[in-house]
Amino acid sequence: MIDMDPEARAASLSFRQLKLFESVGRLNSVRRASEECNLSQPAVTQALAKLELQIGAVLLERRASGSYLNELGEIFHRRATRLFEQFEQALITLGVPGAPEAAPLIAKRISRSQARSLIAIVESGSFAEAAQALALSQASLQRAARDLEGNLKKSIYYRTAAGVVVTPAGVEFGRRIKLATQEIEWGIHEIEAAQGSAASQIAIGAMPFGGSVLLASVLDEFVRANPKVDVKIVNESASEMLKRLRDGEVDFVIGLVQETKGEDLTNEALARTPYMVVARRGHPLARKGGVDVEDLLRYDWVVGTPGASRRACFERLFQGRDAPKTSIATSALPIVRHLLSRSDRLALMTTYELMHESELVSLPFGPIEPAPAIGVTMRSDWLPTKLHQSFIDLLRRHTADATTPTMLRRAG
Template identity: 75%
Template sequence: MTKMDPQGRAESLSFRQLKLFESVGRLNSVRKASEECNLSQPAVTQSLAKLEQQIGVTLLDRRASGSYLNELGEIFHRRAARLFAQIESALVDLGVPGGPAAATVIARRISKSQARSLIAIVETGSFAQAAESLGLSQASLQRAARDLEVNLRKPLYYRTAAGVMVTPAGVEFGRKIRLATQEIEWGIREIEAAQGSFHSQIAIGAMPFGGSVLLASVLDDFVSAHPRADVKIVNESAPEMLKSLRAGAVDFVIGLVQETTADDLTNEALAKTPYTVVCRRGHPLLRKGKIGIEDLLDYDWAVGTPGSSRRACFERLFAGTPNGPKTSIATCSLPVIRHLLARSDRLTLMTTYELMHEDDTLAAIPLGQIEPAPSIGVTMRAGWLPTRLHLDFIELLRKHMTETTVRPLIRKAG
């Protein structure tokens, strides 16, 4: 039989199997786990044997004194425990009756099919498309959806003229459950990495401008160190990129870090990279001595799109002028801006890190440093547990930034 990929093996495991494994690993005993989960010892033993067969490795050392996690078992148990911890946290956030104590009980009752039904409905936007994506009849999907609502004792759906829709709270709950289930696939990938025979994927979000430049600077080194890794790169605007990060479509995001971050996200700033006004070589302003804000008003600008930090910096720069400069083009596409500047007297904002990776066709106008200076770095989900592959990539980013001429941030020990 052909061995399934990590995603396929993760999807084949039921929450019941994972809960039994989590319990045995925590209690070091099949007997104690059977009592905690209200199942017979033979049923627990059979379930664990099937789980190990599906994953393809032995996770427990069976001894007369009990069942103990081996090295690979420790790796997978950490991920299984995180799965249920995140489900419980999502239940508390949803506001299930009874609070945290009830959330622990409800988390044990939620089945894989119930979770998959909600995730599919949220992702596809309708019951019909969700049923098709899962290969189920609509009746089966509706039954799983109703069972989940009964378990939660919270409404997740409401009826409209267009059909049954997921409530905003249900959409957020589904997003968190999807992120929780990713732990199992990552656990299987970590097991393969520990065995030295993994073929894994890493999904990276690269924000426009600096994010793409920084990513390109380390890709060759990363692929050389991990020749069997598949690197998926997603390029979107900053607001869309953060949505993808929250949804789990990307593992982390590279680019200018936001000045303020929501509670569910965290930043690691790698270096300060101030904005500077940029033009083509031979621009009239480069032949002028002292340059002030008023000199910049006479030229057309290519500005960042609304919501981007580049656009916010532009608006701050000209906040004190009655009428700002002409801004006929708003884009976050570096190739487009490079083309526009090379063939006109347009101006734009670029960070010092971005400019240092340009050729000699562009130059900085000596205006002085524009405050506040943003930082380039990595944005991650709060509480995220990266795999070894993720850690290796982020460490390459840190190493690269300390070796560039951008002023590196002082990193605290530990």
């Protein structure tokens, strides 16, 4: 088993094994855990031995007085505990009968196959495609779906003319269950990091403009410090990036801090980075002592895509008057750079982004408020691994060390 990658090893662990491990680690006793889980002591001992073999690490110290978590066990127990806590919260949010009191009991009855089936159905959009993705028969998939509904005592599927689909509440439940299962994979990564025996992976979302610039400025240093790391970078629009973050497809997002709705996401602003009006070097407006709105109206603009903070700032700038011509909307910095450097077009760029430009300059136009901040967006209940934390700490140091006077560290 230890030759499998962490994701495969995590998927090979049953929720029953994880619950037994959680109980033993919490109670420091195989006997008491067997009583709590209604299993024999030999069955618990056998399940734990198999779990340690699948993970590739000894997690418990067996003594005459009981079974105690070692250093690696503490790491993995924290993740297993979070798995079931998130299961319970997902059940409460779903509104299962008897919640919140019944949530712990229902959480123990959810099987790996039931969770895997729901996640596949949600992601693929149909039973047929989910069955194909899991290499299962539709009959097996439907049986897992019925078993899950039986455990929940709540309908999460409904029939339409096109077939059986997941209810909106069921989709949200599936999203939360998927996020919870990631805890186990991260736990295995943390164990391997503590053993110094394997590479690890982080998935970073980089928002257009500032996110890519900040990421590029720290990647070399991070990879040098962590030569075994595998960094996956995802670039999308702000709205798509936040969706990917909520779905667990990226671990955190860097870029201009966005307004978020709900309590599931949290922002850490690292530095204020006001917008400036920018143009190519030698632009006619760059030679003026001062530029006003009437001057800006005479030129074509490259604007951000709808929904982006850059687009909202542009619209505020010309609010109450006819806006200038905007033939091109893009969030791709290389395209903006190319268009401005070869024409008299104008665009908005943050002071942080402008720090890394050689062909573009800011125009002598007054301060544009409110000034956005560049930072990190994370899931509110996320527990970063040491590798995640080291990257975020590097971002903090990098922005704090910036010397340009317009890069101001956030107070507090």
